[in-house]
Amino acid sequence: MFEKITRRSVTGFLGAGAMALGLSAIPMQQAMAVDFSGKRVRIIVPFNEGGGTDSLTRALVPFMEKYLPGNPKILVINKPGAGGIVGGNYFEDRAKKDGTWVFALSTSTVMNYLLGDPRVKFDIKGWEPIILLPRGNMIYGRSELGLKGLSPKDLVAKLRSHPKDKLVFGGKTPTSSSINKRMALSLLGVEVKDVWGMKGNGPMAQAFERGEFTLNFDNSLSYLNNRKGFRESGIATELYTHGAPDAQGKWKDANGKYYRDPTWPNVPTFYELYEEGTGKKFEGPEAMSTLALIRVGTLANKSFHLPKGADKEALAAWRDALTKTMADPDFAKKKAKVLGKFTVTIGEAARVALHKAIILSDAEKAYIREYVKVRYNLKLTM
Numbered sequence: 001m002f003e004k005i006t007r008r009s010v011t012g013f014l015g016a017g018a019m020a021l022g023l024s025a026i027p028m029q030q031a032m033a034v035d036f037s038g039k040r041v042r043i044i045v046p047f048n049e050g051g052g053t054d055s056l057t058r059a060l061v062p063f064m065e066k067y068l069p070g071n072p073k074i075l076v077i078n079k080p081g082a083g084g085i086v087g088g089n090y091f092e093d094r095a096k097k098d099g100t101w102v103f104a105l106s107t108s109t110v111m112n113y114l115l116g117d118p119r120v121k122f123d124i125k126g127w128e129p130i131i132l133l134p135r136g137n138m139i140y141g142r143s144e145l146g147l148k149g150l151s152p153k154d155l156v157a158k159l160r161s162h163p164k165d166k167l168v169f170g171g172k173t174p175t176s177s178s179i180n181k182r183m184a185l186s187l188l189g190v191e192v193k194d195v196w197g198m199k200g201n202g203p204m205a206q207a208f209e210r211g212e213f214t215l216n217f218d219n220s221l222s223y224l225n226n227r228k229g230f231r232e233s234g235i236a237t238e239l240y241t242h243g244a245p246d247a248q249g250k251w252k253d254a255n256g257k258y259y260r261d262p263t264w265p266n267v268p269t270f271y272e273l274y275e276e277g278t279g280k281k282f283e284g285p286e287a288m289s290t291l292a293l294i295r296v297g298t299l300a301n302k303s304f305h306l307p308k309g310a311d312k313e314a315l316a317a318w319r320d321a322l323t324k325t326m327a328d329p330d331f332a333k334k335k336a337k338v339l340g341k342f343t344v345t346i347g348e349a350a351r352v353a354l355h356k357a358i359i360l361s362d363a364e365k366a367y368i369r370e371y372v373k374v375r376y377n378l379k380l381t382m
Contacts (some may be wrong), residue, residue, distance in 0.1 A: 005067070006232040020023075021375050022109075023049070029213075032316075033316075034069050034099060034311070034313045034316075034317040035069045035070045036068050036069055036071075036073075036099065036100070036317075037069075037070030037071070037072065039070070039072050039077065039100050039211050040072070040073070041072045041073070041074045041076050041099075041100045041102070042059050042074075042075050042100065042102065043057055043074060043075070043076050043077065043085065043103075043104055043304070044077050044081070044087050044090060044091045044095075044102070045055070045057050045076055045077065045078050045104045046078075046079050046084035046086060046088055046090075046091075046103075046104070046106070046108075046109055047078065047079070047086020047087070047106065047128070047199065047201070047202075048078055048080045048200040048201035048202050048203060049078055050200070050201075050202030050224035050226070050241075051195070051200040051201035051202045051203075052106070052201055052218065052219045052221070052226075053104050053106040053200075054076070054078065054086065054104075054202070055222065055226065056104075056133070057076055057104045057227070057339060058076055058304055059334065059338045060086055060242065060325065060331045060338070061076060061332075062075050062195055062321075063321075063324075063325040063362060064321055064322070064325065066328075067320070067321035067322075067325060067328075068317060068318070068323075069317055069320045072100075076320075079091075080200055081173070081199065082112070082117075082119060082172065082173060083108040083110045083111070083112050083117075083172030083175070083177070084105075084106060084107070084109030084176070085112050085117060085173075085182070085229060087103070087109070087118055087172040087368045088103070088112075088120065088121075088122040089119075089121045090376055091103045091122065091124035092121055092307070093121070093147070094124070094275030095306075095307035096304070097307055097310045097312050097314075098310075098311055098314055099306060099310060099311055099313075099314025099315065099317060099318060101306070101307060102130070102304055102305065103304070103306075103307070103319070104303075104304055105177075105300075105302070105303045105304045106126065106177070106301065106302055107177035107297045107300060107302075108172050108173075108176035108178075109124075109170075109176075109294065109360060110124065110296060110297075110300045111175055111176050111177055111179055111180075111208070111293070112173060112175050112176055113358075114137065114296065114314070114358050114370070114382060115175040115179070115368065115380050115382050116361070116380050116381035116382040117173065117175050118174075118191075118220050121303040123307075123308065124354075124358070125355060125358075126308035126352075127305040127306065127307060127308055128305055128306040128307070128310045129303060129304075129305050129310065129314070129350040130303075130305060130306065130318045130319055130322055130346070130350070131304050131306040131319070131322045131344065131346045131350060131355055132300070132302075132303045132344070132346075132350040132353055132354055133300070133302040133303060133339060133342070133344060134244075134299050134300075134301050134302070134303065134342040135180070135221055135297050135301040135342055136219065136220040136242050136243065136244050136261035136262075136264075136301075136342070137217050137218070137219055137220060137242040137297060137298070137381065138217060138218055138219070138220045138223040138238060138240050138264060138267070139181060139184075139216075139217045139239045139240055139241070139242075139270075140216060140223070140237060140238050140239055141214060141215050141216075141236070141237050142211065142213075142214040142215075142217075142236070142237075143169075143234055143235055143236065143237055144214070144232065144236060144352035145158070145159075145162060145166075145214055145237070145267065145326050145360055146158060147237045147239060149161070150271045151276075152268065152272065152276035152277035153276060153279075155273065155277060156189070156273070156277030156278060159185075159190045160188075164188070164191050165193050165328050166193075166214060167191075167192040167193060167213065167214055167215055168192065168193045168195060168212065168214050169181075169182070169185070169192040169193070169194060169195070169213065169216070170195030170196060170197075170201070170204065170213055171195075171196060172196065172198050172357075173196055173197075173198070174194070174196060174248040174372060174375070174378060175372065175378070175380070177297055178217075179208075179293060179368075179372070180242075180290060180293035180294045180296070181217050182194070182299050182375075183286075183290040183293065183322075183368075183371060184274075184294070185215075185297065185322070186278065186371070187274060187286060187287060187290055188273070188274060188278065189278070194206075194214060194376075195212075196372070197359060199336075201222065201299075205218065205226070205227060205230075206329055207352070208230075208235075208236070209229075209230070211331060212327075213239070216332055217363055219301060219302075220241055220261050220263040220264055220340070221337070221338070221339070222339050224337075227232075233327055238264070238267050239273070240267060240268050240269060240270045240272070240273045241260065241261035241263075241264050241267050241269055241270070242261070242269065242270055242294045242297065242298060243259055243260055243269035243271065243294075243298075244259055244260070244262060244298060244342060245259065245295075245343075251295075252336075256270075256369060258272065261343070262340060262341040263340045267343075270294075274287075284289075285363055285367050286367060288363075288364065289363070289364040289367035289368055291369065292360050292361070292364045292368075295357060296357050296358055299353060299356075300354055300356040300357045300358060301345075304322070306318065311373075314369055319346055319347050322346055326344060326346070334377070360382070365382050368380065368382070369382065
């Protein structure tokens with residue numbers, strides 16, 4: 001049903017240097033069988049305005065409107081709450097199957113689903129993926145922590161030297177996108193004061209700007225595009241990224257070194273910081289369990305979906321529209337800012353990639369369950 005695009009055509013399709021796999025050409029007759037003329041199309045964003053998911057969605061909307069049959073008007077509806085759970089449940093309960101309802105899925109929502117938050121009433125594996133848009137993460141700290149310019153060893157020592165109540169870190173829920181960052185800090189021997197209940201990365205960034213948070217994170221593109229003021233004012237110090245896989249899904253090169261985030265190639269990865277800062281190898285059940293959730297947070301960072309049982313012709317039309325968006329000359333001018341150099345996957349390949357990312361081993365699940373139980377007194381049902 002789907003014709004694979006060759007690696008050479010993909011390179012020309014997205015621009016030199018982009019990593020792209022799994023793009024599928026949609027049969028024209030199937031994509032054109034749907035007409036959205038005069039229909040109201042909704043994209044549910046389960047976070048406040050101003051965060052990474054919201055910004056990405058709004059950047060794509062003009063191109064979606066351009067290439068969907070009938071050129072419908074698209075409404076972005078923000079349904080924040082509980083790390084994406086409120087919006088996810090709303091979509092699961094209300095979404096029509098005719099292609100007029102789309103969900104903007106993000107790491108927080110995936111994590112709450114994956115880790116078995118009892119409030120989750122939706123099934124991501126049942127949704128129909130349109131496009132998968134991976135992204136990395138940047139972890140940064142307030143300048144008053146005195147972390148700028150330190151070697152990995154001194155940086156880790158400095159972080160450990162601060163009392164717990166001075167290292168204030170938070171997010172949406174303990175089982176949302178913060179969990180892999182929180183686990184990574186614990187691996188470094190750094191414990192923090194947690195603040196939960198934030199409604200998205202926008203409010204989290206505001207808390208950091210006010211000095212209420214002293215450690216924070218954004219996806220690496222959002223930090224580049226939306227937190228420029230932090231860098232210009234000098235209130236933020238970049239600490240490390242979560243790196244990124246190559247086009248084959250490998251996280252290390254031939255020499256065993258972890259690939260850096262292509263958006264921030266001069267910022268060390270967490271794995272580099274861990275090994276140089278602690279003098280230990282990044283291995284063992286704690287490290288691999290943390291990496292497992294980092295993989296989820298990178299590969300499943302952003303994606304768009306129709307509901308379970310969606311009309312197949314509508315699904316084909318959406319996939320065709322996003323395929324054309326990626327090839328649009330006007331979008332190409334924005335691509336570096338909107339998508340960076342991460343893998344783009346459209347069609348059934350997106351389903352395979354997403355499902356692969358959210359499968360954890362029994363050992364990884366056991367460590368994560370114990371970690372969350374000890375720190376947050378939560379019993380995971382994953």
